Amino acid sequence: MNILITGANGQLGREMRLIGEEHKEHNWIYTDVEELDITDFAAVSRMVEDIKADVIVNCAAYTNVDKAEEDEQTALKLNADAVEVLSRQKAKVVHISTDYVFSGSGCVPYKETDTPAPMTAYGRTKLEGEKRLLQNKPDAVIIRTAWLYSEYGNNFVKTMLRLGKEKQSLGVVYDQVGTPTYALDLARAIYSVITVENWQGGVYHFTNEGVCSWFDFTREIFRIYNTRSVEKINAEVKPILSSEYAYKTPRPHYSVLDKAKIKSTFGISIPYWTEALDRCIRQMI
Ligand SMILES: NC(=O)c1ccc[n+]([C@@H]2O[C@H](COP(=O)([O-])OP(=O)(O)OC[C@H]3O[C@@H](n4cnc5c(N)ncnc54)[C@H](OP(=O)(O)O)[C@@H]3O)[C@@H](O)[C@H]2O)c1
Numbered sequence: 034m035n036i037l038i039t040g041a042n043g044q045l046g047r048e049m050r051l052i053g054e055e056h057k058e059h060n061w062i063y064t065d066v067e068e069l070d071i072t073d074f075a076a077v078s079r080m081v082e083d084i085k086a087d088v089i090v091n092c093a094a095y096t097n098v099d100k101a102e103e104d105e106q107t108a109l110k111l112n113a114d115a116v117e118v119l120s121r122q123k124a125k126v127v128h129i130s131t132d133y134v135f136s137g138s139g140c141v142p143y144k145e146t147d148t149p150a151p152m153t154a155y156g157r158t159k160l161e162g163e164k165r166l167l168q169n170k171p172d173a174v175i176i177r178t179a180w181l182y183s184e185y186g187n188n189f190v191k192t193m194l195r196l197g198k199e200k201q202s203l204g205v206v207y208d209q210v211g212t213p214t215y216a217l218d219l220a221r222a223i224y225s226v227i228t229v230e231n232w233q234g235g236v237y238h239f240t241n242e243g244v245c246s247w248f249d250f251t252r253e254i255f256r257i258y259n260t261r262s263v264e265k266i267n268a269e270v271k272p273i274l275s276s277e278y279a280y281k282t283p284r285p286h287y288s289v290l291d292k293a294k295i296k297s298t299f300g301i302s303i304p305y306w307t308e309a310l311d312r313c314i315r316q317m318i
Pocket residue numbers: 039040041042043044045046064065066069070071072091092093094095096111129130131132159177178179180181182186
């Protein structure tokens with residue numbers, strides 16, 4: 034199988050490279066904006082043709098929530114216009130979306146059938162990308178995920194480890210809950226999706242298992258770090274409310290996704306979030 038990875042230098046893209054190393058029976062082509070700008074229809078069509086791509090896994094996105102709020106047009110270009118470019122190719126498409134398509138005001142895990150109601154520009158542009166993809170390519174796979182981190186790129190785990198070393202105490206919100214997701218586990222799920230015997234298009238939800246707040250997440254990051262590293266973090270973690278934190282863009286209070294569909298369709302089991310976090314931190318140390 035010829036598998037084209039876009040946005041291959043991002044958090045998820047870098048983890049897809051690791052999956053490619055484990056599965057050399059396939060031909061993996063890794064591209065980021067330098068090699069393939071996915072907003073460029075002619076360039077994408079040429080690449081898909083040249084490498085005879087069977088599947089495109091789109092890991093590229095405009096992911097800065099605050100900047101998207103200030104410049105929705107630019108976010109739309111990558112999160113929707115470029116997704117439309119991919120939808121017009123012959124290859125099958127796996128595209129990644131987000132919990133931000135929901136309002137975040139729920140209190141039971143969001144199912145794929147729940148009605149989206151994005152509250153931010155980022156969420157709106159991601160939802161628009163989903164719609165355009167399914168319009169042109171109804172058999173595409175869309176995987177919504179949340180709270181993504183990895184040993185690569187900038188993310189919450191890395192920020193907290195840095196702050197934990199710099200500060201004596203830090204306030205972290207406890208009234209927003211969701212599930213941290215190790216990008217390597219998502220990459221493994223994507224591999225199951227693209228190698229299933231009969232392609233199963235549709236919208237799916239994937240995060241690690243379990244639920245926590247950002248406050249709990251931070252405490253666990255420090256606890257694991259302290260058990261794995263010789264260096265110790267002694268910063269005190271204090272629970273605060275979202276209203277006490279100067280967010281530029283409001284964040285969803287409830288981001289938990291129901292993963293029953295992806296588990297039953299592809300026969301995958303998903304690691305619990307603390308176990309996944311432990312694996313990632315061990316990679317970082
Ligand atoms: N991060 C999260 O917490 C989170 C949560 C839920 C869902 N998601 C979704 O998960 C997916 C992966 O996220 P991620 O955190 O891995 O993203 P990321 O680290 O921001 O990676 C995105 C990559 O796409 C590249 N890119 C930018 N413009 C491009 C273009 N025109 N053509 C091709 N590549 C381009 C970026 O390059 P530059 O860095 O040079 O711009 C970057 O390497 C995204 O769809 C995102 O919406 C993420």
